[in-house]
Amino acid sequence: MRIALPEPTPDEVEHAKRVEAAIAECIRTDGPLRFDRYMDLALYAPGLGYYSAGAAKIGPAGDFTTAPELGTVFARCLAEAIAPSLVSSDADVVELGAGTGALAAGLLGTLAALGRLPARYRIVEVSADLRERQRARLAALDAALVARVAWLDAPPAEPWRGALVANEVVDALPCRLFELREQGLVELGVGLDAAGRLAWADLAPDARLTAEVADALADGRDRPRPYRSEIRPQVPAWLAAVAGSLETGLAVFVDYGFPRDEYYLPSRSMGTLRCHFRHRAHDDPLILPGLQDLTASVDFSQLAGAGRGLGFDVACFASQSAFLFACGLPGIFAEAATLDPLAQARLGAEVRTLTLPGEMGERFRVLALSRGLDPRALPFVGADRSGRL
Ligand SMILES: C[S@@+](CC[C@H](N)C(=O)[O-])C[C@H]1O[C@@H](n2cnc3c(N)ncnc32)[C@H](O)[C@@H]1O
Numbered sequence: 288m289r290i291a292l293p294e295p296t297p298d299e300v301e302h303a304k305r306v307e308a309a310i311a312e313c314i315r316t317d318g319p320l321r322f323d324r325y326m327d328l329a330l331y332a333p334g335l336g337y338y339s340a341g342a343a344k345i346g347p348a349g350d351f352t353t354a355p356e357l358g359t360v361f362a363r364c365l366a367e368a369i370a371p372s373l374v375s376s377d378a379d380v381v382e383l384g385a386g387t388g389a390l391a392a393g394l395l396g397t398l399a400a401l402g403r404l405p406a407r408y409r410i411v412e413v414s415a416d417l418r419e420r421q422r423a424r425l426a427a428l429d430a431a432l433v434a435r436v437a438w439l440d441a442p443p444a445e446p447w448r449g450a451l452v453a454n455e456v457v458d459a460l461p462c463r464l465f466e467l468r469e470q471g472l473v474e475l476g477v478g479l480d481a482a483g484r485l486a487w488a489d490l491a492p493d494a495r496l497t498a499e500v501a502d503a504l505a506d507g508r509d510r511p512r513p514y515r516s517e518i519r520p521q522v523p524a525w526l527a528a529v530a531g532s533l534e535t536g537l538a539v540f541v542d543y544g545f546p547r548d549e550y551y552l553p554s555r556s557m558g559t560l561r562c563h564f565r566h567r568a569h570d571d572p573l574i575l576p577g578l579q580d581l582t583a584s585v586d587f588s589q590l591a592g593a594g595r596g597l598g599f600d601v602a603c604f605a606s607q608s609a610f611l612f613a614c615g616l617p618g619i620f621a622e623a624a625t626l627d628p629l630a631q632a633r634l635g636a637e638v639r640t641l642t643l644p645g646e647m648g649e650r651f652r653v654l655a656l657s658r659g660l661d662p663r664a665l666p667f668v669g670a671d672r673s674g675r676l
Pocket of ligand 1: 338345353354355356383384385386387390411412413414417453454455456459460
């Protein structure tokens, strides 16, 4: 079913045409593209992709809103969560994909109040446009905080200690699309139709995809045909690149997603790939290239397994709601009594959005990987449900 989407502006239409033309050129040169390559181009092609060009993206004027954009509650609780990993004076925070800089601003402010400021707050951001927004946002902080912030072109290669944080980043990593049909496994790619427009194309699955899908669906449950879903075989290598050099500390990933057995439920036969354009969600990634966000849920069992493979402990897997409650949310809520009625109402709305099951509370999960830390020092271990992974 196609839902009605807002009309893009004439400039946006022109931009989408340029992105489509660039992708079509790749298809004419290389043949139909695997979906992960299409997603990579549509989101990250320099100067063209959704995250690389100037669209507003995050917040009321953009396409979607994230937890740090709602207010300061999410950042305050996350600061409580990571504070035990920032005891030593040389500990850093590394944030992946910092969006508008809202989480960085909130974390730095709360960590300063807790007396746990990191030596450096380092941001790894692939989008030049978002880097500029982060720079402008963080420039408004106290000079002592601004001085700690730096942008990295790649995750730290040298050993470091502290906390890695990533909110809604793993869902933005390109995924491969597959479909089980009566005849067997097919990879879904993107080619051109007779009129030269972007169109779905069937590709023969390679050995890697075949093995990964067999592993993901190895639970013996019958699945309907066709059964479409996504997979990110690159996650272990990606995690090694972003967290492998974290010697002592925490890596905290917050995102929408599932343990593997829930991800690949027989009833989830259309997968989780979604597109966001001006706060409308739909499921056609081939329209509006470069204008809409493309995203798929996170397989938290895969991410946790990759962490264990790197020598991390799984310190916590919890719903966002349970995690926030374990990391200081009741104390923040108790402050409501001291606020004026408008601020009270705002805080109530923010907490409801973050925690209610029908909002972000259960759909969003938190995976905390730890290395070399005493689990008794971590406020969230009581919320751990990693037995579900
Ligand atoms: C959905 S936005 C979330 C932004 C922000 N964390 C928030 O919560 O508002 C995804 C972010 O991840 C960034 N990103 C995507 N792939 C990345 C990668 N491989 N490494 C670092 N950042 C990445 C995007 O540029 C963007 O800033």
